[in-house]
Amino acid sequence: MNDEQPGPSGASGPEETRPLGPAPAAGASWVPPTAQPRPMQWDAPRPAGGPAPYAQPYPQPYPQPYGQPYPAPTAAPRGRVPAWVWPVVSVLALVVGVVGGVVGSVVHDQLQEESGSALLGSGLAEDAVRTYPPLDVADGSVAAVAQELLPSTVQIRAELDGEAGGATGSGFVLDTRGHVVTNNHVVADAAEEDGEIEIVDQDGNRYAAQVVGRSPVYDLAVLYAEEVEGRKPAALGSSTRLLVGEGVVAIGSPLGLSSTVTAGIVSALKRPVTTGDSANDSSYINAVQTDAAINPGNSGGPLVNLRGQVVGVNSAIATTGGGMLGGESGNIGVGFAIPIEQVRVTADQILRTGEASYPVIGAQVQTGRRDGTGARIEEVLDDTPAAEAGLEAGDVVVAVDGERVTDGIALIVSIRTHQPGETIAFTVVRDGDEREVEVTLGSETG
Structure with a gap:
């Protein structure tokens, strides 16, 4: 039994309703004393004895003094791949792709079957x-x-x-x-x-x-x-x-x-x-x-x-x-x-998912009493959000998150405007004293 199952009803109301990279320090700079910064242009003059500028390995330390030879580019030796390898790789890739597609399709269909509906997807897009x-x-x-x-x-x-x-x-x-x-x-x-x-x-x-x-x-x-x-x-x-x-x-x-x-x-x-x-x-x-x-x-x-x-x-x-x-x-x-x-x-x-969840506190409230004084809790179930928050039978909830609650229906409606897992504040009157209690909402489906 939970808060969606009202307790004993009292007098009914007059109406009924029906469902319708860090920067350098300030001023810091460094230029070699015997070197001038090299202009950043593609047609820079070719240094004597050095390769063309565009042949330098990247990245090249900068600035680079004129007249200094660039380091010789290095490259790892490359071996030749036998010609028969490429057809084999292509065939293997094709086989893996086909098998992956089949397996994915089977898993997708199985999940849909287990969900009970082939109409489910990623939600409201x-x-x-x-x-x-x-x-x-x-x-x-x-x-x-x-x-x-x-x-x-x-x-x-x-x-x-x-x-x-x-x-x-x-x-x-x-x-x-x-x-x-x-x-x-x-x-x-x-x-x-x-x-x-x-x-x-x-x-x-x-x-x-x-x-x-x-x-x-x-x-x-x-x-x-x-x-x-x-x-x-x-x-x-x-x-x-x-x-x-x-x-x-x-x-x-x-x-x-x-x-x-x-x-x-x-x-x-x-x-x-x-x-x-x-x-x-x-x-x-x-x-x-x-x-x-x-x-x-x-x-x-x-x-x-x-x-x-x-x-x-x-x-x-x-x-x-x-x-x-x-x-x-x-x-x-x-x-x-x-x-x-x-x-x-x-x-x-x-x-x-094919179903909807709604928040609960795990307490039974009186819905027939509509005198505007609040929502009276009739019973608190063990191991529920209401019990963990310290709510007790006989408590009267008069507000939720600062908004007034007049009766049991108003309390249930107020709770259901939130989502499971949210923590909301109840203002509760117990033995004439008003106190605030925080409740983390549980979840049920329906």
């Missing part, structure tokens, strides 16, 4: 993604954003084998190598039950897609389709540069209506929310909040700034009822997107 904003500030209209992003946005259809219906969602082209980003909850059932996953482009063309890897913890998945290779990817921006009130555009396939565009503003930043019906299904998001209309089917689609850059992946909406995004309830003007920074990190890990 910088030369295959776009980051420069495609639109100028003056051109930042909703219409311009739609024209720029619609060709790079797709619909995702995940069908279970032998069953009617299935899940639908959205996604966008991540790079020029045929990779598409979407939410994990869009493709999870199909991936686990050997169902079929299709990508549908703006023109209605359908392409079979494979799952490269999934992260239930961050609610992200990376797909691959050969037909998507070479297509223009969406430009990736930054959520950290967003301002509350800034205009954004959500693009996707709400309710199965492909290539739908809605517009709104950034309502809030760094909003800690959780999605899912249970601890095992939950994803914790340090979300970008928007009032752009997001409905079931928008999950996995891009949230875009007015310069045409993706700043988040639409993942969840607040409801007055409950249940997962994709149910009957629709938009009430409060939607949440996964920040693009987390998308890039998770996609890179998936494209390297």
